[in-house]
Amino acid sequence: MIQDGEATRARIYADVMAASGGGQAPLARDWLLNYTIDGERLPLVDSQGRGIRNVDGWAHTLSITRVERGRYPNRESEPGLWTYPYSVRRDGTIDPSNKKLSQSVRDGVPALYFYKPVRNVYLAIGSVLPIDDFVNRREFVVSLLDGDQLIGGSSSVIERAWASTVVDRRLHQPRFRAIVMAAYESSCSICGLPEATLLDAAHIRGDKDPNGQPVVENGLALCSIHHRAYDNKYVGIDEDLRLHVRPDVLEVSDGPVWEHALQRLPGQTLAVVPRRRNDRPDPYRLGLTFKEFLDAVPR
Ligand SMILES: [Zn+2]
Missing domain, CATH: 2.30.280 (PUA domain-like)
Incomplete structure (x- = not known):
């Protein structure tokens, strides 16, 4: 022994x-x-x-x-x-x-x-x-x-x-990632990509924000591209989970990644949402970030 x-x-x-x-x-x-x-x-x-x-x-x-x-x-x-x-x-x-x-x-x-x-x-x-x-x-x-x-x-x-x-x-970062991945079954909520190693647990409200708690309803499982696109306001998600893309991004014609990853999104809703209602993205927090997306749109 x-x-x-x-x-x-x-x-x-x-x-x-x-x-x-x-x-x-x-x-x-x-x-x-x-x-x-x-x-x-x-x-x-x-x-x-x-x-x-x-x-x-x-x-x-x-x-x-x-x-x-x-x-x-x-x-x-x-x-x-x-x-x-x-x-x-x-x-x-x-x-x-x-x-x-x-x-x-x-x-x-x-x-x-x-x-x-x-x-x-x-x-x-x-x-x-x-x-x-x-x-x-x-x-x-x-x-x-x-x-x-x-x-x-x-x-x-x-x-x-x-x-x-x-x-x-x-503790807190691995825990947040674990609960978000479990809720989204390790799939990107925007495109559905089911590969955990390419996914991040993204915050809807950043951790410096008063609403930025590391709770599942403040999280989204996002692939690296969609995480960057969401954080940099290329993509917006409204309170009804509809996807929006910055107008100037829609006009870029520079190959299939742009087209598949971003330009096809408007009109769609989130591809993956948690089964449990309580785990779904909080509309209030989504709304706050969506307003920032609208404000960031170049005029
Ligand atoms: Zn994605």
Whole structure:
């Protein structure tokens, strides 16, 4: 049986980060359940769906998985400092799986941290150090690690700004991309191109805008061309999801890409919209950006 230890955990961490493109690409549950090390299968998440993954014979928890739509709100008191609720059984008693995580707190042993924004999508956020165990509140507090350094709980303003940047890159951006790709089934919403590697999760309102939250209704899955075209106001999308193209762009006669990618769009509506009504683009936000498109039209 594979033995626990710093070296083993470092190898697992490296494998997870390599497989997920540094945490930017989601991992499938099958990959995590069928992970092998030294020829031995070692599931990295709990096969019964528990949030805590403990390995028989190991004293400390291997990984924890945070689910977005769980029973417990996902609290972040400071960037990179997260609460993690105790696993509780159906009858309300505390699940024994928490014991090894308590031991991790006492001994200062990091765990892998996965975030699951939607079904079968696991984001590898990195390593966390479980730093507190609040028995009365039935929750742990974990801090994201960057190498050996704690990200959460920074004392100075500068450190907090840095922590916020790290958390954006490691958690918020991959999470936004994952929820948008899931909602649009990895297809460009303007042209339908079904190829995730050529797609971006675009914001309808940019992240500096007061309405620019990283929520699915502020997102669109767009191929690289349509993302640039939308951001640069070559293409507009109105509140009724109709497509518009800047008049001068319609007059360019310079080959088939112009024609197929842009000039055929007026009169059409979005090719792909999410099945779930709540996931669809927010008409208010579309309207704000559409007004900017109209204002940008050269006169
Ligand atoms: Zn496209």
